Amino acid sequence: GENVGLHLPTLSVQEGDNSIINCAYSNSASDYFIWYKQESGKGPQFIIDIRSNMDKRQGQRVTVLLNKTVKHLSLQIAATQPGDSAVYFCAEPPRVDSSYKLIFGSGTRLLVRP
Amino acid sequence: NAGVTQTPKFQVLKTGQSMTLQCAQDMNHNSMYWYRQDPGMGLRLIYYSASEGTTDKGEVPNGYNVSRLNKREFSLRLESAAPSQTSVYFCASSERVRNTEAFFGQGTRLTVV
Numbered sequence: 431g432e433n434v435g436l437h438l439p440t441l442s443v444q445e446g447d448n449s450i451i452n453c454a455y456s457n458s459a460s461d462y463f464i465w466y467k468q469e470s471g472k473g474p475q476f477i478i479d480i481r482s483n484m485d486k487r488q489g490q491r492v493t494v495l496l497n498k499t500v501k502h503l504s505l506q507i508a509a510t511q512p513g514d515s516a517v518y519f520c521a522e523p524p525r526v527d528s529s530y531k532l533i534f535g536s537g538t539r540l541l542v543r544p
Numbered sequence: 545n546a547g548v549t550q551t552p553k554f555q556v557l558k559t560g561q562s563m564t565l566q567c568a569q570d571m572n573h574n575s576m577y578w579y580r581q582d583p584g585m586g587l588r589l590i591y592y593s594a595s596e597g598t599t600d601k602g603e604v605p606n607g608y609n610v611s612r613l614n615k616r617e618f619s620l621r622l623e624s625a626a627p628s629q630t631s632v633y634f635c636a637s638s639e640r641v642r643n644t645e646a647f648f649g650q651g652t653r654l655t656v657v
Contacts, residue, residue: 436582438585438586464645466645469650470579472650472651473548473634473636473648473649473650473651474587474634474646474648475648476646476647479645507595510651518584519586519587521646523644523645523646529629532575532577532592532636532638532646533589533603534579534586534587535586536586537586537587539584
């Protein structure tokens with residue numbers, strides 16, 4: 431039915447600790463990935479991206495790791511803060527070989543404990 | 545520069561009523577999308593429009609119709625609302641080139657009673 435789906439997995443971390451959020455992908459031809467952050471009551475927003483010719487990309491307090499061998503992405507957040515509490519999604523940009531669909535991974539809810 | 549604008553922000557419908565959710569983007573993007581997000585769930589693609597003049601079904605199109613009115617606007621219509629369509633609806637747009645992100649509206653919270 432229309433409401434069938436998977437509840438978001440939740441990662442609970444202590445404020446100040448590092449967080450690691452994981453994402454698996456299936457298309458070995460994928461060459462670009464994006465992480466989005468969705469705060470409560472808002473639409474998703476871009477936080478960081480990575481191309482497949484890179485293994486690692488760093489932003490401000492966030493690092494993306496890409497393991498092409500096992501088709502796995504991770505988003506690492508250093509010194510997690512209460513403002514990091516949100517749902518995090520990985521996604522690939524729309525591609526001509528997928529008819530320009532934009533499909534998101536299932537997402538992970540990050541809860542930061544004070 | 546407003547980005548992606550959705551209207552209304554909130555709506556309550558009775559079962560069987562119809563309504564149209566509006567979405568407009570001012571970034572001159574080719575592609576636009578409609579998603580639904582149920583409580584505690586991820587985003588599911590309802591319909592999308594890869595370019596002006598084309599629309600295609602996503603993962604959960606049943607009970608919905610869309611219209612790509614022009615390059616800026618992409619509307620989602622519920623012809624006969626059902627309680628199972630209670631959800632938050634997000635519109636998004638993106639440029640149809642490699643390596644680019646999507647931009648989202650703030651969402652429409654729809655309750656069908």
